[in-house]
Structures are given as structure tokens and as C-alpha cells.
Amino acid sequence: MIDRKTFIAGSAAGLLLARGLQAQPAGNPVRIGVLMSTPEPLPIDAGRMDILRAALRQLGWVDGRNLVIEGRHAGMNPQRHRELAAELRALPVALIIANGTTSIRAARDGAPGLPIVMVNAGDPVGAGFAASLARPGGDLTGTSAAGEEILAKQLELLSVAAPQVKRVGVLMNSANPANDFFFDALTSRAKSLGLQVERIDITSGDELDGAIARAKGGALLVLGDPIFGRYRERIVALALREQLPSVYGSRLFVVAGGLMSYLSADGWHWRSAAGFIDKILRGAKPADLPVQQPAQFELAINLKTANALRLTIPQSLLLRADEVIQ
Secondary structure (H helix, E strand, O other), rough: OHHHHHHHHHHHHHHHHHHHHHHHOOOOOOEEEEEEEEOOOHHHHHHHHHHHHHHHHOOOOOOOEEEEEEEEEEEOOHHHHHHHHHHHOOOOOOEEEEEEEHHHHHHHHHHHOEEEEEEEOOOOOOOOOOOOOOOOOOOOOEEEOOHHHHHHHHHHHHHOOOOOEEEEEEEEOOOOOOOOHHHHHHHHHHHOOEEEEEEEEEEOHHHHHHHOOOOOOEEEEEEOOHHHHHHHHHHHHHHHHHOOOOOOHHHHHHHHOOEEEEOOHHHHHHHHHHHHHHHHHHOHHHHOOOOOOOOOOOOOOHHHHHOOOOOOHHHHHHHHEEEEEE
């Protein structure tokens, strides 16, 4: 006589086993590529890969058993990105996971015809990666950062935290092809808030001191970009030196001393990427897989930094925050 709990446990184990057998390809493991915009593996990249591997494992794909993940780090050199994408294609890999607009564009150009899983794409339709979110229509699909909406919200939150500010410098990596679209979106939202935005483009970390000094007397909005993640502590220190209220696209900046951040959870993008990888490896076409956008966003505020900037954060904003650092 088998009791109900034993039957359910046995059925679940059988389902997992069947899923694992279905995912197990005949012969050699499946190879997939990961193209990153960081110049070398960073701690944040390791965390992202851990999330990806865990999500893939739940779907029956185990790195080192029936799957091999080939990682490549290109920095911010678009040509190097394309070269590494071509290298991954020649291995060959079954698909490429590309993180951020620069990597996504390079993967598309360097490995034409290969399925691309986008992770945290700023604006896949505006950048020409997808015909629409519902029907991408090409070789690319994945997750979008809902970039226009996030940036507009960052600007709005900054104006609430620092209502005296009338000018906002927008720090950008000049190599990012999505910059024009993002700045146009910010300009439109700024007008409705009575703000003036100034575009501040840089090509390397050596330009940060002068670039951030240009925003003095106003505030600073730092676009989410791998090059800025690499110089996170320096950017935060420079913003504090210039007494700039600042908003970022990663909570790690707030942990490092930045004023506030607003973004979708990074882990969500990498867990979602595993679902796209699973479907494509089982035969689905990227053209038929809708691009996913996050439904929840996280607000972090550093009160210690607010005090250093002589800002009084409204209670209404603190109550909305997911994390308040004292």
C-alpha cells in the first residue's frame, strides 16, 4: 500500500528524472557561449553565472555534464566583442547569451544566424534587435530592462529626493549604441519635471574625474553600464566630493555610498535567461519567444549619504524603498 505522500514524492522524482533525460543530448554536451562587457571575470559576473547555472540545473541542464558554458569577456571594445562572438560561433556553440546592449549587438553582428539570448537589453525594439516584444521575429530574444521606463523613474525619484536640483548630468559610456534613445527619453521626462539634463559621455575610466565635475551644482544620473560597475567606488566618491545627489542602475552603488538606485532585480534577468536557453535547446525559435520585461523593481536609499549631502528624504519615499541603508 503506497500512501499519498510517497506517491507524490515518487511522481515528482520521476518527473525530474524524465526532464533530465529529455535534456540530455546524445553524444557530447551542448556548448553555449556567454559574452560579457566586463574586461575580466568580476565578482558580480560570478554571482550571475551561479544564478544561471542553478536555474539551468532545475531545467535539466547541468554544467559539466550535459552542458558546457563558454564565457568570454570583451571589455567595452565593440570590435573585440564581435571577434569573440565569431570565436564562440566557430567552437561551435548552440547559442550565445549576451549581457547588455553592446554585447548583444556584437553577438548579432559577429555570429549572424546564431540564436542570441539577450540579458537586460535596454531597448530591444529601438535598437533593432526585435521587431516587437511579443514577436521578436529574428534570431534574438530574451529579457529587456524596460530601459525607458526605468530611466524616467530614476529621474523622478531623484527630483523627489533632491527637489532643489534643476540640472542633472547623465553619465554615459560613449560606446553604448543605446545612448541616443536613452537620452531622448530622459530629455522628454526632464521637461515634465522642470529639469534640464546634460549628456556626459566618457570613453574610459581616466575621464571620470572631469566628467563628474561637470555635473557640479546639480545632480548625477549614472546609466547602467559595465564600465561604470568596474569603477563603482570611484564614481560614488567623486559624486560625494562634488556634493552631487546621485541615482544609479545598481544597488551596489548604494552599498558603496551612492544616494539611491532603482532597477529591476539582476537575478531575475539571469533566471529568466535560463528559461529561454532551455526552450531554444529543445528546438524553439527565438523569433517565436516573446521578450520578457520585469514586473517588479527595487528602490534602495542610503540615508548616511543623504545626511552627508544635507538632504531630508521624504518619508513617503522611504516607505516605498525596498532597502534603506542607515
